[in-house]
Amino acid sequence: MAVYCEMCGKQVPKLNKVRIDSTILNVCDDCSRFGTPADSIRSGRPEKTTGPQISVQMPKKSIPLPPVKQRPRKHKGDDVEKYQVDPDYAEIIRNGRERLAITQDELAMKILERRNVIASIERGVLMPEIKVARKLEKLLGVKILIEDE
Numbered sequence: 001m002a003v004y005c006e007m008c009g010k011q012v013p014k015l016n017k018v019r020i021d022s023t024i025l026n027v028c029d030d031c032s033r034f035g036t037p038a039d040s041i042r043s044g045r046p047e048k049t050t051g052p053q054i055s056v057q058m059p060k061k062s063i064p065l066p067p068v069k070q071r072p073r074k075h076k077g078d079d080v081e082k083y084q085v086d087p088d089y090a091e092i093i094r095n096g097r098e099r100l101a102i103t104q105d106e107l108a109m110k111i112l113e114r115r116n117v118i119a120s121i122e123r124g125v126l127m128p129e130i131k132v133a134r135k136l137e138k139l140l141g142v143k144i145l146i147e148d149e
């Protein structure tokens with residue numbers, strides 16, 4: 001059975017239904033690129049569509065995520081300000097305190113905190129709240145708050 005392209009008249013084994021200038025034509029493969037596949041234009045029929053189908057699903061990527069650098073979590077409640085406490089706060093604070101040659105007790109007194117707060121901070125088990133971090137920065141002359149981007 002011979003079919004002919006409605007555009008160029010060539011005899012082809014199979015025709016493609018395309019829309020060219022708002023007219024549906026049965027054309028050969030060569031001519032079909034001048035139009036858009038008629039099926040993809042809201043034909044209303046849930047038939048198989050020709051042409052590339054846009055998948056809603058994202059291709060599953062199997063790229064493993066790089067290990068996230070561990071970062072102390074911000075305390076809830078005092079994070080209105082966009083600051084993060086430096087992950088090395090424990091070391092920075094201890095070094096700062098030792099530079100001033102004061103004890104944890106003295107440091108605690110100066111910033112009006114309890115000594116075990118200071119001890120926990122220096123052990124890295126307690127992340128100082130922003131306001132405590134500010135006081136420590138000021139007193140010790142160190143930098144432990146980094147601006148969140």
Ligand SMILES: [Zn+2]
Nearest residue numbers: 005008028031
């Ligand atoms: Zn043709």
